[in-house]
Amino acid sequence: xxxxxxxxxxxxxxxxxxxxxxxxxLLFEAKxxxxxxxxxxxxxxxxxxxxxxxxxxxxxxLRAEREQGITIDVAYRYFATxxxxxxxADTPGHEQYTRNMAxxxxxxxxxxxxxxxxxxxxxxxxxxxxIASLLGIPYIAVAVNKMDLVEFSETVFDQIxxxxxxxxxxxxxxxxxxxxxxxxxxxxxxxxxxxxxWFKGTPxxxxxxxxxxxxxxxxxxxxxxxxxxxxxxxxxxxxxxxxASGVLKPGDEVMSLPAGRVTRVKELPTFDGPLKEAFPPMxxxxxxxxxxxxxxxxxxxxxxxxxxxxxxxAAKLVWMLDEAGGPNRTYLLKHATQTVPCEIRRIRHRVxxxxxxxxxxxxxxxNEIAAVVMETRRPLxxxxxxxxxxxxxxxxxxxISNLTVAAxxxxxxxxxxxxxLQLRNLEFVGEANESATGTQLTNAERFARAGHYPATxxxxxxRAVAYLLERRLFDLGCQVHVLADDSESHLLxxxxxxxxxxxxxxxxxxxxxxxxxxxxxAGFAAANRFLEVPAKELPARDDDAVxxxxxxxxxxxxxxxxxxxxxxxxx
Amino acid sequence: xxxxxxxxxxALEAESIHIMREVVAEFAKPVMLYSIGKDxxxxxxxxxxxxxxxxxxxxxxxxxxxYKFQEMIEFRDQFAKDLGAELIVHTNQKAxxxxxxxxxxxxxxxxxxxxxxxxxxxxxxxxYDAAFGGARRDEEKSRAKERVFSFRDKFGxxxxxxxxxxxxxxxxxxxEKGESIRVFPLSNWTEMDVWAxxxxxxxxxxxxxxxxxxxxxxxxxxxxxxxxxxxxxxxEKPQMIMSRMRSLGCTFCTGGIASDADxxxxxxxxxxxFRRSERENRIIDHDQEGSMELKKREGYF
Numbered sequence: 091x092x093x094x095x096x097x098x099x100x101x102x103x104x105x106x107x108x109x110x111x112x113x114x115x116l117l118f119e120a121k122x123x124x125x126x127x128x129x130x131x132x133x134x135x136x137x138x139x140x141x142x143x144x145x146x147x148x149x150x151x152l153r154a155e156r157e158q159g160i161t162i163d164v165a166y167r168y169f170a171t172x173x174x175x176x177x178x179a180d181t182p183g184h185e186q187y188t189r190n191m192a193x194x195x196x197x198x199x200x201x202x203x204x205x206x207x208x209x210x211x212x213x214x215x216x217x218x219x220x221i222a223s224l225l226g227i228p229y230i231a232v233a234v235n236k237m238d239l240v241e242f243s244e245t246v247f248d249q250i251x252x253x254x255x256x257x258x259x260x261x262x263x264x265x266x267x268x269x270x271x272x273x274x275x276x277x278x279x280x281x282x283x284x285x286x287x288w289f290k291g292t293p294x295x296x297x298x299x300x301x302x303x304x305x306x307x308x309x310x311x312x313x314x315x316x317x318x319x320x321x322x323x324x325x326x327x328x329x330x331x332x333x334a335s336g337v338l339k340p341g342d343e344v345m346s347l348p349a350g351r352v353t354r355v356k357e358l359p360t361f362d363g364p365l366k367e368a369f370p371p372m373x374x375x376x377x378x379x380x381x382x383x384x385x386x387x388x389x390x391x392x393x394x395x396x397x398x399x400x401x402x403x404a405a406k407l408v409w410m411l412d413e414a415g416g417p418n419r420t421y422l423l424k425h426a427t428q429t430v431p432c433e434i435r436r437i438r439h440r441v442x443x444x445x446x447x448x449x450x451x452x453x454x455x456x457n458e459i460a461a462v463v464m465e466t467r468r469p470l471x472x473x474x475x476x477x478x479x480x481x482x483x484x485x486x487x488x489x490i491s492n493l494t495v496a497a498x499x500x501x502x503x504x505x506x507x508x509x510x511l512q513l514r515n516l517e518f519v520g521e522a523n524e525s526a527t528g529t530q531l532t533n534a535e536r537f538a539r540a541g542h543y544p545a546t547x548x549x550x551x552x553r554a555v556a557y558l559l560e561r562r563l564f565d566l567g568c569q570v571h572v573l574a575d576d577s578e579s580h581l582l583x584x585x586x587x588x589x590x591x592x593x594x595x596x597x598x599x600x601x602x603x604x605x606x607x608x609x610x611x612a613g614f615a616a617a618n619r620f621l622e623v624p625a626k627e628l629p630a631r632d633d634d635a636v637x638x639x640x641x642x643x644x645x646x647x648x649x650x651x652x653x654x655x656x657x658x659x660x661x
Numbered sequence: 662x663x664x665x666x667x668x669x670x671x672a673l674e675a676e677s678i679h680i681m682r683e684v685v686a687e688f689a690k691p692v693m694l695y696s697i698g699k700d701x702x703x704x705x706x707x708x709x710x711x712x713x714x715x716x717x718x719x720x721x722x723x724x725x726x727x728y729k730f731q732e733m734i735e736f737r738d739q740f741a742k743d744l745g746a747e748l749i750v751h752t753n754q755k756a757x758x759x760x761x762x763x764x765x766x767x768x769x770x771x772x773x774x775x776x777x778x779x780x781x782x783x784x785x786x787x788x789y790d791a792a793f794g795g796a797r798r799d800e801e802k803s804r805a806k807e808r809v810f811s812f813r814d815k816f817g818x819x820x821x822x823x824x825x826x827x828x829x830x831x832x833x834x835x836x837e838k839g840e841s842i843r844v845f846p847l848s849n850w851t852e853m854d855v856w857a858x859x860x861x862x863x864x865x866x867x868x869x870x871x872x873x874x875x876x877x878x879x880x881x882x883x884x885x886x887x888x889x890x891x892x893x894x895x896x897e898k899p900q901m902i903m904s905r906m907r908s909l910g911c912t913f914c915t916g917g918i919a920s921d922a923d924x925x926x927x928x929x930x931x932x933x934x935f936r937r938s939e940r941e942n943r944i945i946d947h948d949q950e951g952s953m954e955l956k957k958r959e960g961y962f
Binding site for chain 2: 094095096163164165166167168170174175177189190192193196197303307309317318320321322326328330331332337359360361362369371372373375386410422424425427479480483484485487489492493494497
């Protein structure tokens with residue numbers, strides 16, 4: 091028992107398509123229903139006079155809901171087989187409860203979408219599929235229920251499979267599996283049903299036991315949001331948190347955000363002795379080699395694969411409050427272990443969940459889904475939700491009522507989705523070269539004065555290297571300035587252009603790997619005056635890394651040879 | 662199993678530790694409700710792990726109805742001492758002085774005074790803005806829908822219809838002064854998980870969970886232990902029965918079960934065979950349909 095895995099799945103279905111019956115059936119088959127619960131069930135069934143034992147009553151929790159005869163919130167259910175322990179997030183299929191479905195889907199590894207065989211793919215089934223896709227559930231099991239009422243017709247099943255697959259393709263859902271079942275009679279739940287000889291797949295429960303767990307786990311890019319600092323005495327400082335992605339071992343190099351300091355992991359202490367290795371979703375404590383300043387909300391990341399750092403990003407929101415919301419209001423945004431004030435800068439469009447059409451919208455109502463541009467007061471360190479669920483998810487909280495008003499998923503930024511801030515009242519002169527209009531200075535003159543050509547160094551990650559390089563170049567007599575993208579990465583290309591025009595070496599310390607910004611910055615620079623230095627090409631030690639960059643600037647002809655600097659020439 | 666896959670118990674452990682650290686990081690004055698039962702024992706172990714090598718950054722609070730088993734009280738005091746934890750014991754002394762007991766008041770009213778009222782008073786007196794409880798969602802139907810961070814208004818009441826949505830592991834911890842959050846780090850654990858973890862981790866539990874010959878009264882299909890001078894109904898006769906407690910509460914309201922499971926493997930084996938839920942022997946849940954939900958709305962844990 092103690093070595094089985096955990097699979098979390100959500101169920102979504104409409105009021106009458108037998109979802110609660112299916113869950114009751116799964117619990118019953120896996121012996122997750124106790125005798126006294128069965129007895130209480132029989133008692134309740136009589137109250138509602140719905141004939142024989144009604145499995146759905148196992149999952150219809152609260153009094154008020156039992157009275158209404160529908161489930162109105164998310165209920166969690168548990169059962170286990172010898173292979174796995176399962177957590178079901180049972181969510182209602184009722185139209186106005188999109189928010190509950192999204193809640194249940196947020197932690198799920200797999201979703202069961204129920205379709206009534208008699209009715210085929212209804213708008214409700216599409217909504218469930220869309221929310222599963224929006225919340226990034228990696229596996230979808232489509233249970234075509236009530237097959238007993240369509241005489242176990244292969245034609246009916248095939249048509250539903252075809253219709254649903256077509257829709258799933260439109261919304262980018264992958265890993266679909268279809269099951270012809272009768273939750274009431276138990277067909278294809280535990281064993282292959284004799285009534286569907288044409289069905290070649292596995293029964294539903296077997297599929298649940300074998301679907302890969304946490305398919306979206308990422309072991310390559312370290313993301314460790316600092317949750318709490320453990321400091322029992324002056325000799326111990328541990329950074330506690332749950333590993334969002336990546337693997338961490340003693341000796342590993344890590345970079346702190348926002349400071350950009352690079353250090354190494356000294357130890358991973360636990361109550362049960364030190365760990366050799368930590369991986370997601372472990373809750374761990376990290377002790378670092380160096381005394382660096384780190385507190386809740388900060389993050390340790392892989393220096394070679396840093397997350398986006400920005401105050402502005404595109405996202406999808408699911409509105410969860412019965413009061414409308416939208417731009418020009420302050421909300422609190424909770425992402426990883428950070429909570430920051432924010433605004434919805436702009437609603438790009440609302441998504442009509444039935445037609446998938448984009449609709450103009452001024453505000454967001456309950457259960458509506460929209461593409462927005464968010465702006466936070468402090469920068470967030472994030473990845474796109476589609477790449478890393480823990481690093482792309484956030485909630486919005488109303489600072490007055492304290493209610494959770496929306497769930498958000500950060501999208502991959504594109505120039506169309508997040509337009510850069512405009513630098514107003516700044517007129518750029520042309521390229522920093524002789525043909526530029528207006529200026530009477532030539533680059534050769536600037537070179538003669540400064541001892542180097544104006545240039546842009548595009549340095550991804552390793553903030554510490556950027557500042558060390560600035561120091562070294564300054565000491566060599568260069569005019570140099572670091573542009574860090576803490577505030578607004580989209581401005582860096584324009585700012586680097588201004589600095590170049592003034593004859594400086596602009597070091598852009600950029601966390602965002604967004605290629606469009608790089609291209610823009612490279613476009614502004616004159617030929618051979620743009621140096622891109624990906625972090626992975628640099629040695630681990632900051633000093634060595636700086637030497638490599640200086641060498642490359644010399645190779646480009648931006649700097650004179652070092653020996654000449656050392657002899658004091660050209661300064 | 663993939664070497665980088667956590668077993669379900671370790672995955673649950675990681676989730677619970679994350680929840681506890683989140684509370685300590687975001688609340689001013691948390692407290693841990695300690696009921697002496699097996700779930701509390703697991704919760705305390707998880708807290709030790711969450712804040713290692715530091716001590717528990719919050720006190721333990723036991724709401725004592727004075728009708729607990731003597732073995733529980735002895736265990737509690739030793740456990741807190743071994744742990745080096747701060748233990749606060751609170752009793753609704755006024756109600757006890759006025760003679761509150763389940764025979765005089767009925768179980769509902771007795772619980773309301775000695776548990777719910779006492780708990781709310783203790784939380785208010787301590788000025789706690791977050792209280793950990795060991796409740797699990799698999800225990801009872803109304804718990805299945807409760808959030809991990811469960812909001813309580815100024816009167817300590819729960820409103821099941823206006824719960825905050827809870828997504829991913831992003832918990833909303835915003836409360837105003839006087840309001841509070843009840844936090845359930847074991848939400849996703851089942852009874853079986855708790856036992857399996859106790860065995861895996863070798864966690865100390867009250868000896869009442871192990872079977873031995875005990876003096877019991879057979880009442881209906883319940884086995885009631887004889888303690889605190891429990892009044893007997895006509896015709897009832899105490900007898901020595903090999904039995905154990907599956908969940909612990911007050912002596913009058915906790916039925917035992919006939920069992921010879923006197924070791925942890927035997928308990929787990931019994932559980933696998935068992936076809937009855939653990940709260941079945943808790944008399945308070947059977948007062949009326951949905952009784953736990955009514956109690957919870959009023960502030961019961």
